[in-house]
Amino acid sequence: MFEIIVKKELAPNVKLIEVKAPLIARKALPGQFVILRVYEKGERIPLTIAEKNIETESITIVFQEVGKTTKLLGKLRVGDKISDIVGPLGNPSEIERFGVVIGVGGGVGIAALYPILKGLKEKGNYVISIIGGRSANYVIFREEIEKISDEIYVTTDDGSLGRKGLVTDVLKEILEKRKIDRIWAVGPTIMMKVVSDLTKAYHVPTIVSLNPIMVDGTGMCGGCRVTVGGKIRFTCVDGPEFDGHLVDFDELLTRLKTYKDEETLALRLFEESEGEKVGYSKS
Numbered sequence: 358m359f360e361i362i363v364k365k366e367l368a369p370n371v372k373l374i375e376v377k378a379p380l381i382a383r384k385a386l387p388g389q390f391v392i393l394r395v396y397e398k399g400e401r402i403p404l405t406i407a408e409k410n411i412e413t414e415s416i417t418i419v420f421q422e423v424g425k426t427t428k429l430l431g432k433l434r435v436g437d438k439i440s441d442i443v444g445p446l447g448n449p450s451e452i453e454r455f456g457v458v459i460g461v462g463g464g465v466g467i468a469a470l471y472p473i474l475k476g477l478k479e480k481g482n483y484v485i486s487i488i489g490g491r492s493a494n495y496v497i498f499r500e501e502i503e504k505i506s507d508e509i510y511v512t513t514d515d516g517s518l519g520r521k522g523l524v525t526d527v528l529k530e531i532l533e534k535r536k537i538d539r540i541w542a543v544g545p546t547i548m549m550k551v552v553s554d555l556t557k558a559y560h561v562p563t564i565v566s567l568n569p570i571m572v573d574g575t576g577m578c579g580g581c582r583v584t585v586g587g588k589i590r591f592t593c594v595d596g597p598e599f600d601g602h603l604v605d606f607d608e609l610l611t612r613l614k615t616y617k618d619e620e621t622l623a624l625r626l627f628e629e630s631e632g633e634k635v636g637y638s639k640s
């Protein structure tokens with residue numbers, strides 16, 4: 358059992374939890390994730406390790422409540438325990454000294470981008486961060502990202518913070534003016550697709566962190582199948598990071614909708630039962 362030792366609400370429906378997980382904290386590297394079950398009979402969901410703390414033997418997870426399991430997770434309080442957490446999973450990010458790098462983060466993906474940029478900064482790269490959200494409330498991890506960035510740009514859809522517009526507007530302007538050695542994009546699939554389409558024209562290597570549906574996290578079930586450069590890849594064992602210029606984003610976007618009806622039903626039943634009938638109890 359994994360105890361929650363810190364819980365914060367970062368934005369509407371976006372929560373941060375710090376969970377005691379000594380073995381995972383010791384091994385986790387930027388870009389890796391865990392798969393957890395809130396309760397014994399619960400669904401397994403993948404979430405990125407946003408931070409680790411060796412002293413408190415804990416990992417930090419930032420998640421958006423989008424469906425039954427993330428809403429259930431969001432109901433837990435400090436002192437509650439998560440049934441199981443498996444990790445660290447996936448390949449770590451390639452953290453090298455590239456030169457000038459850009460990190461593009463959208464929504465909850467900003468938290469997942471943070472450890473990657475932190476690692477890149479520690480390696481001596483010049484780090485430019487472009488982070489965005491729907492409105493000021495949704496731009497999470499701004500102070501953390503600011504600390505490890507040489508330049509930071511913020512965009513919001515409604516202009517309530519930073520510049521009004523999309524992260525790709527700023528990215529395009531920078532690409533027009535400067536030579537960039539590598540780009541990371543982490544956020545909604547559609548944002549990663551648009552970033553990759555844009556950077557392809559400028560021939561800048563671009564890494565994306567994919568978020569398909571996952572079940573086992575061991576390469577056995579095929580749930581996280583993606584096509585990269587015409588070849589089948591499993592995000593849990595071959596990723597989660599891939600060359601954005603080679604990813605078949607249209608296929609990924611279609612596959613993400615596969616269980617839409619079931620997800621909607623599960624959420625409705627969960628909300629009607631107020632968490633009681635899903636087998637979760639605090640005791």
Ligand SMILES: Cc1cc2nc3c(=O)[nH]c(=O)nc-3n(C[C@H](O)[C@H](O)[C@H](O)COP(=O)(O)OP(=O)(O)OC[C@H]3O[C@@H](n4cnc5c(N)ncnc54)[C@H](O)[C@@H]3O)c2cc1C
Binds near residue numbers: 402403406428570
């Ligand atoms: C490697 C990896 C790392 C991830 N890291 C994070 C993270 O750090 N924080 C975070 O909030 N989420 C992350 N996700 C996505 C997260 O796993 C899903 O949001 C979660 O599984 C949804 O479960 P649910 O039961 O609450 O909702 P579901 O009922 O499964 O889904 C509800 C709705 O949410 C949307 N949705 C579901 N899964 C995804 C997905 N994978 N990507 C985009 N939209 C989805 C769909 O519109 C769906 O209809 C990650 C996914 C992967 C594969």
Ligand code: FES
Binds near residue numbers: 581
């Ligand atoms: S989650 Fe099953 S193969 Fe990747």
